[in-house]
Amino acid sequence: MLYTPLSEADIFPCSDKEFSNRQCISYQGKQLYVEQLDDGSYQILQLLSTDPQDFMDAAYTPGTILR
Template identity: 55%
Template sequence: MILYTPLAITDIYPDISNTFENRTYIEYEGKLIAVDKNTDGSYQMIQLLSTDPQDFLNDNYAPGTIIK
């Protein structure tokens, strides 16, 4: 993809390196998930990494779920 614009590259793609500082991947109930670590030590689920479509129908793996 080619993007022609008079804007600076930092205006289009801002520095997001600090967004992923707390991001990690853990295994929870046998499933691999991407989580962000909170200040109280708990984890907030960001994304379920699974090839089984039935896993995505389970409310326990919904984005935003807090894992202690």
């Protein structure tokens, strides 16, 4: 048994192809885990920060598109 907040799909991914377009980037001095979309833009999946104030900024909300 695994006791984790992650979904089953995150722990047991279907294929490596789904994760090939995901990467960590630095954007405006913040580390972000993003997914590259077909049009070349990025969608934020996760903000990687130890500063609680960073999470209050709506610009880094998961789902936001970076062009």
